[in-house]
Amino acid sequence: MAYLPRVVLIGAHGHGRGHLERIARLHAARRLRLAGVADPQPLDPGQRALLGDAPFAPDAMTLLEAVEPDLVVLVTPVHTHVDLAEAAMRAGAHLLLEKPPAPTLAGLERLLRAQRETGRVVQVGFQAFGSGAVAELRRRIDRGDLGEIRAIGGTGLWWRPAEYWARSGWAGRRELGGAVVNDGALTNPFAHAVALAVTLDGSGGDQSVRRVELDTYRTRAAEAHDTASARIVTARGTTATVAVTLCAEEESEPVITVHGTRGSAVLPYTQEGPDTDLLENLLAHLADPAVRLLVPLAETRGFTEVAEAVRHSPAPVPVAQRDLTGLPELTRRAAGSGLLYGETGAAWATAKPFDWTPEDTA
Numbered sequence: 362m363a364y365l366p367r368v369v370l371i372g373a374h375g376h377g378r379g380h381l382e383r384i385a386r387l388h389a390a391r392r393l394r395l396a397g398v399a400d401p402q403p404l405d406p407g408q409r410a411l412l413g414d415a416p417f418a419p420d421a422m423t424l425l426e427a428v429e430p431d432l433v434v435l436v437t438p439v440h441t442h443v444d445l446a447e448a449a450m451r452a453g454a455h456l457l458l459e460k461p462p463a464p465t466l467a468g469l470e471r472l473l474r475a476q477r478e479t480g481r482v483v484q485v486g487f488q489a490f491g492s493g494a495v496a497e498l499r500r501r502i503d504r505g506d507l508g509e510i511r512a513i514g515g516t517g518l519w520w521r522p523a524e525y526w527a528r529s530g531w532a533g534r535r536e537l538g539g540a541v542v543n544d545g546a547l548t549n550p551f552a553h554a555v556a557l558a559v560t561l562d563g564s565g566g567d568q569s570v571r572r573v574e575l576d577t578y579r580t581r582a583a584e585a586h587d588t589a590s591a592r593i594v595t596a597r598g599t600t601a602t603v604a605v606t607l608c609a610e611e612e613s614e615p616v617i618t619v620h621g622t623r624g625s626a627v628l629p630y631t632q633e634g635p636d637t638d639l640l641e642n643l644l645a646h647l648a649d650p651a652v653r654l655l656v657p658l659a660e661t662r663g664f665t666e667v668a669e670a671v672r673h674s675p676a677p678v679p680v681a682q683r684d685l686t687g688l689p690e691l692t693r694r695a696a697g698s699g700l701l702y703g704e705t706g707a708a709w710a711t712a713k714p715f716d717w718t719p720e721d722t723a
């Protein structure tokens with residue numbers, strides 16, 4: 362009988378629900394064996410039906426010890442990632458770890474150390490990196506179709522309702538019970554945009570960014586920023602400016618624009634659909650290491666440095682929703698011209714820019 366990797370899901374509600382459905386589909390297709398689910402909250406009848414005969418445990422550590430899975434899909438609150446991911450690796454499992462991999466650079470370093478010591482493979486859930494459109498844009502950039510890359514801009518204009526902020530204790534928090542959470546527009550919902558922005562010029566995600574400047578604002582989140590801009594100098598020296606908000610009454614999907622000396626390219630990354638599923642890519646890589654892993658843990662360093670800068674920045678400046686006028690135009694102008702919100706002249710954008718380099722944390 363063919364070898365089927367035994368897969369455990371940790372974190373089954375929220376975003377984990379979609380993972381459970383995908384794992385159950387792959388189980389039915391005999392690509393893996395669903396070997397258990399852990400979550401402190403009980404499963405609902407639909408989730409229990411997907412789980413079938415496999416065990417459920419409220420405590421992830423108990424399940425890891427009992428099952429010793431080959432692979433863990435980890436979809437828990439950000440501040441629990443490092444402890445649980447390290448425990449999963451030390452229990453012998455490879456990982457699909459949801460993004461952001463860790464709330465701090467020290468957390469990422471700890472995971473990389475555990476990975477070196479255990480020899481496990483870790484894929485991070487930046488699913489935009491599975492998109493054929495991203496691969497095609499990279500090919501065009503590598504071929505020189507855009508000339509020399511001069512600047513990258515990223516915009517994101519979403520609205521998150523009260524239920525989003527109320528769904529969990531960690532939502533919209535910088536810290537919780539002494540743990541760094543580092544939730545926020547740049548570090549969580551638009552993390553994909555940041556991760557793309559720091560790598561599309563050909564910088565490796567495992568290389569350090571050179572500098573991060575940012576300003577952050579808070580309107581609806583409990584404590585963290587929900588509107589922010591960041592100007593990042595990538596490892597190769599390109600300026601990438603990302604301006605994002607979760608308070609846009611008029612929403613539009615995020616867009617990354619790459620400007621080169623011979624032309625520009627526009628990537629609406631959420632609308633391109635992931636062509637390669639990250640779990641399937643991980644399974645394929647484990648079966649045949651010649652298959653390239655799409656988002657190795659080590660290649661999330663550049664992104665995590667931006668998160669580290671956010672973590673060290675001062676508390677976001679409070680802004681009333683009614684004062685957030687002209688957001689779509691300001692956001693596009695900031696990203697298009699390399700300006701922070703505070704440099705656009707917007708009356709509400711009064712935060713002093715925070716400046717960070719990797720040496721500040723080293």
Ligand SMILES: NC(=O)c1ccc[n+]([C@@H]2O[C@H](COP(=O)([O-])OP(=O)(O)OC[C@H]3O[C@@H](n4cnc5c(N)ncnc54)[C@H](O)[C@@H]3O)[C@@H](O)[C@H]2O)c1
Binds near residue numbers: 373461487
């Ligand atoms: N890739 C994406 O586009 C994407 C989208 C949304 C969320 N996410 C990521 O998924 C993760 C979860 O986010 P969410 O919004 O679903 O969070 P959530 O708080 O809504 O749900 C987290 C789930 O984990 C469970 N949980 C908490 N502590 C646990 C523990 N110690 N062991 C097992 N389960 C535990 C909770 O009970 C809950 O079921 C985060 O890392 C988030 O950034 C990724």
